[in-house]
Amino acid sequence: MSAAGSSRRSLLWGVLLVSLLTLAPLVALAWDALFGGALQGVSLGSEGRLQVGNTLALVAGEGLLGGVVGTAIGWLTALCSFPGRRLLRIAQLLPMAFPAYLQAASLIDWGSRAGWRIHGLGWAIALLALANYTYVFYLSHETFASSGRRLLEASRCLGVGPWRSFGRVALPLALPAIGAGVALSAMEVVNELGAVRLLGVPSLSAGILDRWQAEGDAPGAALLALVALAIVALLVSGERLLRRRSRRWNLSVGSPQGPLWHLQGWRAALAMVITALPPLLAVLIPCLWVSSGWESLRQQDGTELAALTLRSLVLALAATGVTLAAALLLAVVRRWTPRPLVQQLSVIAGLGYAVPGSVLALGLLILGGAIGLGPLLLLLWGYGDRFMAVAKQGLDAAFERMPPSIDEAAISLGCNWRGVLRRVHLPLQRGPLLVGGLLVFVDVVKELPLTLSLRPFDFDTLAVRVFQYASDERVGAAMTPALLIMVLGLLASAALIPSLDRR
């Protein structure tokens, strides 16, 4: 592989640059915290301990609930047959379209109109699990459907029933994938801001922002951010470890065989209820809200809504392009250069995902002020930093499944690295690239704190408008832009269907 090595050096520099760019805002923050403010006695305090405790409780609760729900649905839709299985499998993508802060805001408002108080840790865990269980479902479904299949068939031939083969064969095989899914969703939980704040749960992400902005205590905020980063670093390394254990090369993507277990009677009904419930809830919450507040949904300025939608779209498309290009670079170099340094750089470049958007925004503002970068460029930088992991996730996994012998064959046939990339990797990775791109697109459309803090003048997006109306407690006016965000999210999730259906 080292024959084409010299021209690949430039790629290494590219990786270094991307990693530096992703780290720069965090370094700027640390710098500002240490040298910008007067250093005082820094301590977590009782409040900080409460915030850490709550975040850990959220991570544990969401991980357990989301893990169980995601795994159950992954198993049922991958290996059991019941009426509506294909449709219900696709429906699992629905909850992704609805950002947790919107779900929380609409549930709270609807509940309050109906006379119920939606508040506290329990609701936060439930809503976050609803918004994030898809990660576990997606990864466990993939494993159940592909790799464990032959072993399951063997165990079935040996007369082991569905429950026991789930517990003794499928679950152990899928544990790494489930763990990886739980770790990913836990990162979302650590940096969730809107939903937990609305539900009145004091968490780390809110604490960081409050200490920094409201109390002007930069060192205290940096300390909390360090705790958050430590939690995330644990999750990331856990996910890496689990993924390495589940790594196997496999090119046979489509496996058109039917399911293994045919459910009938009450079992089939139960399977339908379990798989239908989460997507149904995800759609029901905003629907209930809209129906209860219908009359306050006043006529909105159509041209303004169109402008908001257009800005959301343009930003999301640009951010998707930037992020995908950088993620592809990282994934390819990681494949070709198995040096530990490159592997670590690749992990570092994905860390932005775990940093609360509002914290990242602060770091970028400090940098932008120092080097005089325009707000739009800063915003794109922020999106790229924040969502690199989302794009990289699928690409890395796909590259890991592709045997290195393919590259070796291409090179021995006289291809240089550009040729391998263009003629072998890109055609083979079109699916993961598309999926990664769509996920980034949806995330950018839903994204709030970065957009809110970094956008230029007269550049409101749908999410920003929703936030403004909602923070002014005029929930009725927030409905139309909120619905448009959901529609964009739904369209993008619909585009994911083929990738799921293929399995």
Place this chain on the structure above:
Amino acid sequence: MIANKRAALPLLGTLVLSLTAPATLAQEVRVYSGRHYSSDNAIYERFTKATGIKVRLLESNDSAIVERLRNEGRNSSADVLILVDAAKLAHATELGLFQPIGNAELMRDVPLSLRDPKGRWFGLTRRVRAFVVNPKLVNPGSLRTYADLANPALKGKLCLRNRNSVYNQSLVADQLILRGQPATRSWIRGMIANLADPVYTSDTVLARDVARGKCGVGVVNSYYVARMLSGQNGAADKALAARVRIVYPNPAHVNVSGAGVTRHATNRTQAIQLIEYLTSPTAAEGFAQGSFEYPLKGFGNNPILKRFGPFTPDGLSAAQLGAKAKAASQLMADNGWQ
């Protein structure tokens, strides 16, 4: 090819001109605002009609735009900064984000307690931290001052917003100044002991729960209830709001939203013109009316606000409130206000 290029040049020239001309020739003023009321836009439009100066807007929450302006420093393109809380205004002044404008008209239109004494920012509207009372559960006549909220008779009947609310932080700062630390501490403890339910994250949700009788009394900015009464939130909210009473404590803690010219403003003249316009009696009335706030002087003409009756401000200045903001937030945290 060459002919084509020559023909294209002037065309390109006009295109470039037409793209850049409005930005360089037209007058404009760039505003960072912590207010999010669509009724504000109507006032800005009227200003543009009257003066020909275009208003370019960036709305966000107070803390976020202050942080942005601070980091942008000299490079910032903002000319005017509007914030919605006295303590935040004082904080921004302390950070040196405003520049003083000695302007006789502004000094005359804005009362001293509602502006910076050195003319770095000027109040635009007033909002009052009021009691929202369910008369079936609590006698509105029994509530005269904020101190009454700690009365053990209200045990299990009081509902409060969270500590995160800047309006609550300023209220506690207000009490710290007027009553001193020991009294304020026991007041907070008394209120926390009276809570009917965990603290709320929204004034509107709180007001609804008072109307339903889950709480007997709550503390909110009166404009949230005014908005419910106006029917803007729908008929159900209007009916709920009709069940509650707004009671203004005497004296009342009055908060302001205010505007100042930023330190590095490029359009200083236009910025001053905008602030003059917003504080002038006619426009200020409109600015306040659309959001059910009170104008700088008097109580406005809004029939809903008239129903709430007049109030007596306690007269504390924003600088005073700002100086106590941090101590207030700490005191709340130390005494169980989540």
